[in-house]
Structure formats: structure tokens, C-alpha cells
Amino acid sequence: xxxxxxxxxxxIGAGMSGLAAGIRLAHFGKKVCLFERHNAVGxxxxxxxxxxxxxxxxxxxxxxxxxxxxxxxxLTKLLRQLRIDREEFALCEQKQSRIAFGPQGEMSLGFxxxxxxxxxxxxxxxxxxxxxxxxxxxxxxxxxxxxxxxRPESARAVVRRHIHNQLLEDMLFCPVMYYGSAQEHDxxxxxxxxxxxALYLEGFARxxxxxxxxxxxLQEKYRQAGGERRMKCGVQCITARGDRATALVLxxxxxxxxxxxxxxxxxxETERLMSDQLEPVGALSDVCVSPVGRLSFVETIxxxxxxxxxxxxxxxxxxxxxxxxxxxxxQPATQVDPRSGVICFPNNxxxxxxxxxxxxxxxxxxxxxxxxxxxxxEEDYRGDKRRWFEEVQRSALRFLPALxxxxxxxxxxxxxxxxxxxxxxxxxxxFGGAIYGSPQKHRQGRTALANVYLCxxxxxFLGIVxxxxxxxxxxxxxxxxxxx
Amino acid sequence: MTxxxxxxxxxxIIADIAPDEDLSNVKPDVRLRDQLQxxxxxxxxxxxxxxxxxxxxxxxxxxxxxxxxxxxxxxLTPKFNALAxxxx
Numbered sequence: 001x002x003x004x005x006x007x008x009x010x011x012i013g014a015g016m017s018g019l020a021a022g023i024r025l026a027h028f029g030k031k032v033c034l035f036e037r038h039n040a041v042g043x044x045x046x047x048x049x050x051x052x053x054x055x056x057x058x059x060x061x062x063x064x065x066x067x068x069x070x071x072x073x074x075l076t077k078l079l080r081q082l083r084i085d086r087e088e089f090a091l092c093e094q095k096q097s098r099i100a101f102g103p104q105g106e107m108s109l110g111f112x113x114x115x116x117x118x119x120x121x122x123x124x125x126x127x128x129x130x131x132x133x134x135x136x137x138x139x140x141x142x143x144x145x146x147x148x149x150x151r152p153e154s155a156r157a158v159v160r161r162h163i164h165n166q167l168l169e170d171m172l173f174c175p176v177m178y179y180g181s182a183q184e185h186d187x188x189x190x191x192x193x194x195x196x197x198a199l200y201l202e203g204f205a206r207x208x209x210x211x212x213x214x215x216x217x218l219q220e221k222y223r224q225a226g227g228e229r230r231m232k233c234g235v236q237c238i239t240a241r242g243d244r245a246t247a248l249v250l251x252x253x254x255x256x257x258x259x260x261x262x263x264x265x266x267x268x269e270t271e272r273l274m275s276d277q278l279e280p281v282g283a284l285s286d287v288c289v290s291p292v293g294r295l296s297f298v299e300t301i302x303x304x305x306x307x308x309x310x311x312x313x314x315x316x317x318x319x320x321x322x323x324x325x326x327x328x329x330x331q332p333a334t335q336v337d338p339r340s341g342v343i344c345f346p347n348n349x350x351x352x353x354x355x356x357x358x359x360x361x362x363x364x365x366x367x368x369x370x371x372x373x374x375x376x377x378e379e380d381y382r383g384d385k386r387r388w389f390e391e392v393q394r395s396a397l398r399f400l401p402a403l404x405x406x407x408x409x410x411x412x413x414x415x416x417x418x419x420x421x422x423x424x425x426x427x428x429x430x431f432g433g434a435i436y437g438s439p440q441k442h443r444q445g446r447t448a449l450a451n452v453y454l455c456x457x458x459x460x461f462l463g464i465v466x467x468x469x470x471x472x473x474x475x476x477x478x479x480x481x482x483x484x
Numbered sequence: 485m486t487x488x489x490x491x492x493x494x495x496x497i498i499a500d501i502a503p504d505e506d507l508s509n510v511k512p513d514v515r516l517r518d519q520l521q522x523x524x525x526x527x528x529x530x531x532x533x534x535x536x537x538x539x540x541x542x543x544x545x546x547x548x549x550x551x552x553x554x555x556x557x558x559x560l561t562p563k564f565n566a567l568a569x570x571x572x
Contacts (some may be wrong), residue, residue, distance in 0.1 A: 028532050071504065071521040078503055081525060472525075481528055481544070 001108035007033050007228075009479060010248055010258035012235050012273075015043020016464050017456030020262040021471030023082050026225035028480055033258075035226065037234025037251065037429060042215050043264070044435055045426050045456070046466050052375040053359075055301060055417060056210045057427075058435075061365065063179065063198035064465040065091060065113060065205035073202060074465045086473040088217045091205035092349045094317035095181040099171045103323050105399035107173055113203030122168065132162040141201070143193045150443065155192035156185070174242045175199050175320045177329045178342050178365070180462035182293045182436035184330040191441070191462060198463050205318060207347045208357075214464070232247045234429070239440045245274075245397055260351060260479055263447075264456035264471065267438045268292050268431055273432045290442075290458065293434025294331040298368045300392050304360030308345045311360075311408060313400050319343040322329075322398040332369045336388045338395035343368035359414070364396040370421040370433040381422070387420050436462070440442040445474045485564040487557035493538070494556045497514065498522070500527045511555040532534075534560070539567065 009025050011018045018139035025032045037314040040046055065076045068086060079086050085336050093113050109125060111118040119137075123130040136159060144150070154167070162170050173187075176195040181187045183440035187195075187404035207213035224228070234251045238261060247257045263270040275288075321338075322340035328342070347356065366402040375385060403409060421433025430437065441460030446452040455474040458466055485492075485498055498520070499507055505520050527547055534540040534546060540563050542550065549559035 028536055069504070072523070076504070077523070077525060080504075081529070083500070085503070476525065476528060480532060 001398065004032075004247070004255045004257060007031050007256065007258040009033075009260045009475075010035060010214035010235075010256060011262045012244040012248075012270070013037075013043055014041040014229060014231075014263035015264050015456060016214075016467040016473035017046055017459075017474075019041070019222055020078070020082060020264060020468035021213075021262050021264075021455055022227045023218065023221045023225055024256055024472055024475040026222060026227035027083070030479070032227045033246070033256070034222075034229040034405075035233055035235050035250065036229065036231050038427055039232050041219060041229075042211065044424075044430070045211050045467075046215070047210065047212050048243055050417060051415065052440075053415065054210070054212065055421065056212075057212040057299075058348070059206075059211040059464060060179075060342065060346075060365075060413065061206050061349075062091060062214070063195075063204060063463040063466065065093060065203040067113075073390070074166070074461075074469055075202070076224075077473065078465055078468050080479070082218075082221060084217060084221065084470070088213060090207050092208060092351045093214065094206075095315045095348045095350055097262075097318040098316055099205065099320045100172075100399045101171055101322050103398070105319075105321055105323075106369060107167065107171070115201055118200055125157065126165055126168045129163050129165050129168050132164065132187070132441060133168075137201075139192050140196050143190070144456075145481075146218050150190045151313070153189040155187040155189040157464075158189045159192075161454060166326070170322070172196075172397075173329070174322055174327055175318075175339065175342075175413060178320060178340075178360070179281075180436055181329065182295060182434065182441075183456075188441070188460075191460060192464060194462050196463065204349075206357065208349075208351050210346065211464075216231070219451065220469075229322075235273060238270075238449070238452060240274065241314060243448070246448045259329035259451065260454045261449075262471075262474060262478075264454075266434075267431055267442055267454055267458035269429060270447060270452070270458075274447065274452065277303070289448075290438045290440050292431040292437050293395040293436060294432065295329075295436060296331075296368045296370045296373075296424060296433035297365050297435055298336050298388060298392065298420050299363055299365045299417060301308070301391050301417045302362040302409075302413055303394070304362060304412045306412055307347045307356060307360045308362055308400065309347070311412060315345075315348045316343075317345060317348040319399055321396065323398065329367070331365050335372045335384060336392060337367045338388075338392050339384075341353055341392070341396065341409050343396050343399065360412070364392050366392050366395070368421050368433070370425070371422045374425070379394060381420075385418050385420060389416065392479060430457075445478065458474050485561055485568065487561050488563045490555045490557040490564060494550070494560070495534045496499060497537075498526075499531065500525055512557075516525050516553070517551070538564065539549045541571060542563065 008030040009032045011034045014034045077444045096112045098110045107122045236249045270290035271288040340367040345362045424433040437457035457469045461470040532543045
């Protein structure tokens with residue numbers, strides 16, 4: 001049979017970037033189909049149900065929040081490009097967050113959606129550095145971070161030209177890295193700028209019902225624009241003739257053809273689809289040019305019978321912590337590195353008077369080593385998960401006000417869950433459990449095939465707003481702008 | 485189509501792609517970019533919407549013609565009229 005379905009554009013992966021690209025392309029009359037292997041959309045930012053509860057994965061907060069009326073920022077661009085009214089996301093702002101360093105978090109820098117708070121904190125804690133800090137901020141503000149032609153430069157090197165204090169440097173890098181860096185120790189400066197703006201100059205917000213609100217809006221826009229989707233239907237391989245993709249082989253063995261293929265699944269993951277080998281191979285480096293990311297994470301999720309504030313924990317939204325003399329943003333030698341991490345309290349956004357999440361949530365994220373989780377047998381895996389759950393939570397507690405009694409947390413706990421690097425690979429297909437993908441980004445989204453482009457994590461715009469903008473930019477740049 | 489109608493077409497498109505902009509006092513002879521917060525992504529959308537809604541093609545080299553409402557009307561009105569004549 002040679003009547004296989006043909007699309008103008010096939011999009012691999014229905015995460016934030018694939019959905020955003022799909023909306024653009026469908027809106028402008030392209031025949032588009034999204035192919036998603038999982039049964040739910042969202043990719044790295046999704047949710048799942050367990051015992052009648054909905055758990056968010058990925059998203060702690062939507063970054064890049066700006067108030068209505070502020071223009072020219074990523075959030076505004078995104079809303080315009082996708083024809084979304086900002087009311088549809090119903091974003092509620094964070095209360096306040098902090099960066100806590102030292103064995104008990106003695107050194108603390110607070111920040112909110114008002115940049116003056118962070119600036120004031122730096123001035124008070126590091127008076128000798130405030131002028132340099134302001135110069136750095138000025139540089140960040142004027143840097144063209146969405147340029148598709150930027151030359152890579154070390155962010156550490158640029159920051160050190162302005163800030164000469166290792167503690168302050170590490171404190172500033174900690175949230176920026178934890179919320180988006182695929183690279184160990186350092187970042188590319190353009191990526192640092194994107195994240196610095198997203199976290200500090202703009203800010204955090206969350207819809208009352210979490211990430212599913214955003215996904216619902218995106219799916220609805222996509223459907224209205226006439227986009228098609230096929231769930232539980234991944235792409236096994238991309239066949240090519242010369243330098244062009246000719247067809248996609250789907251998981252069920254059927255074939256589809258497309259003029260353009262936009263892949264949101266990651267650079268090495270896409271390269272594997274373009275290689276001739278259908279079976280996963282021993283050495284990925286044989287078929288993948290892009291390195292697989294080395295950074296993965298675990299997250300513990302604790303559901304409480306009361307809001308976290310009722311445990312005496314205050315109303316901080318997100319706490320980035322590190323107990324050591326230096327920040328070790330790197331692949332841990334052990335299964336998990338609990339020395340640094342992120343605590344998130346989804347209850348502590350300003351949802352409006354009398355509007356509170358029905359249960360308390362306490363989430364902690366730490367760096368993890370994929371290889372040490374990947375090949376465990378089921379029993380060891382469960383045992384290690386239990387052990388590290390306790391360890392991660394114990395580490396995080398050091399950065400929170402002490403509980404009135406030691407067993408208070410366990411008495412308040414009604415449910416727990418945890419994801420590991422193995423969970424990430426299972427549900428997102430990212431090699432190495434690498435949430436932030438490959439350390440080598442492909443700004444222009446080009447691949448070895450002329451009509452296959454990357455969008456999402458490995459194109460290199462970070463965060464969930466970045467992911468959506470990546471889908472938009474690549475759809476514009478490779479397909480719409482060229483009138484193809 | 486008159487030039488004024490043509491300006492209205494462009495304004496209606498801008499109202500849809502940038503609903504957060506106040507369009508009540510747009511000066512026809514001043515560059516749109518100088519009085520509204522529009523970037524290259526927004527201009528791409530004006531071009532794309534013209535194609536989608538009216539089948540009007542604006543090649544990339546001629547985007548510059550859409551700089552102001554006056555220049556847009558000057559450039560687009562003959563295209564609209566040629567299209568209408570073609571249909572008749």
C-alpha cells in the first residue's frame with residue numbers, strides 16, 4: 001500500500017515545545033500531526049494521578065512571570081504568538097523565595113518578583129560586590145539572548161569579571177543552574193542570561209491547579225487550530241534519502257511522510273532515530289554526535305494534611321540550598337547528592353484571599369546519577385528509593401525552621417512519592433534521565449538532515465516559557481518565515 | 485478597497501496579534517515599531533495573517549513596506565484591488 005498519510009509537518013513529542021510549534025503551524029494552515037509515545041501530553045512538565053491525587057512533575061513554578069502591561073519579555077511574546085489571553089493561564093505570583101547556603105542555611109539571600117529585593121540583599125550581605133553586581137545585571141539586561149547566532153562564552157568567566165566573591169557567585173548560579181543547566185559547573189553565558197532574567201528579573205508564578213492548566217490551554221488552542229495528534233504512538237525511526245528525511249516509522253510499524261519534521265525529543269535522541277539502527281545500541285556514541293547529558297535528578301514529594309506554614313515552615317515558595325563551601329553542580333559519584341538541592345512549596349503562591357490548595361505539598365529535588373539507578377533489580381530499586389527519600393528529606397529539613405517535635409512531619413504526612421532518573425527516562429525518553437538534555441545546544445535547531453529540526457530542551461531556550469518559545473521560534477524560522 | 489479600509493485591515497490584524505497594545509491613537513505616518521511594542525515576530529505575524537485571511541503575499545524583501553500604516557496602505561491597496569479584480 002502506498003497511500004500513507006502525508007503531513008506538511010510531523011512533530012515528535014507533545015511536550016511544551018511541540019505543542020507550541022504545533023499551534024503556530026496549524027494556525028497558519030499547515031497540516032500538522034503531533035506524535036507522542038506517552039498517553040499524556042507535557043513531556044518533562046506533566047502530571048499524573050495516583051490514589052485520586054494529581055501530582056505535577058517538572059514544573060515547580062512557571063518562570064518568566066511579568067505583571068500585565070510589561071511588554072517585550074518572553075512571556076508576552078509567547079502569549080501573543082500563541083494567541084493566548086494571559087487570563088487563561090491564571091497565574092498567581094510567588095510569595096518569596098531564597099537561596100540558603102551553609103550547613104544550616106546561615107547565609108540567605110531572598111528574592112521575589114520584585115528585583116529590588118535581591119539587589120537589596122546583595123548590597124546588605126556583599127557590600128563590596130554591589131557595584132559589580134549592578135554592572136552584571138546591566139550586561140544581562142542588554143544581552144540579546146534569543147539571537148540564533150550567538151557565540152558561546154563561559155558564564156562563570158563573564159560573571160567573574162564583575163563579581164569577585166565565590167560565595168555570591170555560587171549563590172547566584174545555584175537557582176540558575178538547578179532550573180535549567182545541562183552543563184556541569186558552568187553554563188554558556190547566553191543560557192545564563194535567559195535563566196537570570198527568567199528567575200530574578202522576571203519571576204515565579206503558578207496556576208492554582210498547576211501545570212495542567214497550561215497544558216489544557218495549549219491542547220485546546222492546538223485542537224481549535226486544526227492540529228492532529230496521535231497519542232501512545234512514538235516514532236521508531238526516521239528514514240532518509242540523501243540529506244532529507246523521507247518518512248517516519250511509527251511504533252506500530254506504520255509509515256507516515258512529511259515535508260518537515262520537528263523533533264522535540266532531544267538532540268542525541270533524534271540522532272538515534274536518524275541512525276539506521278532500530279534497536280537501542282550499546283554505545284550511543286556510535287550513532288549520536290551530541291553528547292548525552294550527565295545531570296539527572298530525584299525528587300521527593302510529600303503530601304501533608306496541613307499547609308507547610310502550619311508546620312512552622314513559613315511561607316517561602318522555593319528554597320535553593322547548598323551546605324558546602326562550594327556548589328557542586330555535577331553528576332554525583334553516589335546515587336544522589338543531597339548536599340544541595342531545591343525545596344518547593346506549591347502552597348506558597350498568592351492564590352488570593354481564602355484560596356488555598358486543599359492539601360500541603362513539600363517537594364525536594366537533588367542531583368542524581370542515572371547509571372546507578374538504571375540497572376537495579378526491582379527490589380533494590382525500591383529499597384534505594386526508600387533510603388534516599390529519607391536522606392533527601394533529612395537534608396532539606398536543615399534549611400527550614402525546626403519542627404516543634406521531630407515526629408511532626410511524619411504525623412502530618414498523608415502520602416509520598418518519588419521520581420528517580422529511571423522514571424524520567426521511562427516517561428520522557430530522555431537518555432541518561434537528563435531533564436535538561438544534552439550540554440551541547442543547537443541554537444538554530446539544525447540536524448544532519450535538511451528537513452529535520454530540533455525544538456525544545458536541546459535547542460536551548462530554557463524553562464517552560466523557554467520551551468514554548470523554542471517551539472515557536474523553530475516553527476517560525478524553518479517553516480513559516482520561509483513561506484515553505 | 486480604499487486606503488483607509490486597507491489601514492483598518494492592518495489595524496485589525498495588529499489588534500488580534502497584540503491585544504495588549506492600545507491602538508486608539510496610532511499615527512498613520514509614524515513607523516508602527518516606534519509607537520507600538522512590535523518586534524520581528526509580530527511583523528512576521530502580520531504578513532502571515534495577510535496571507536491566511538486575504539491570500540496576500542508579502543515577500544521577505546518587502547516587509548519594510550509595512551513599516552507604517554501609510555506605507556502599508558500604499559503597498560497593500562493595489563494588491564487587494566488586483567485580487568478583487570482577478571476574482572470578478
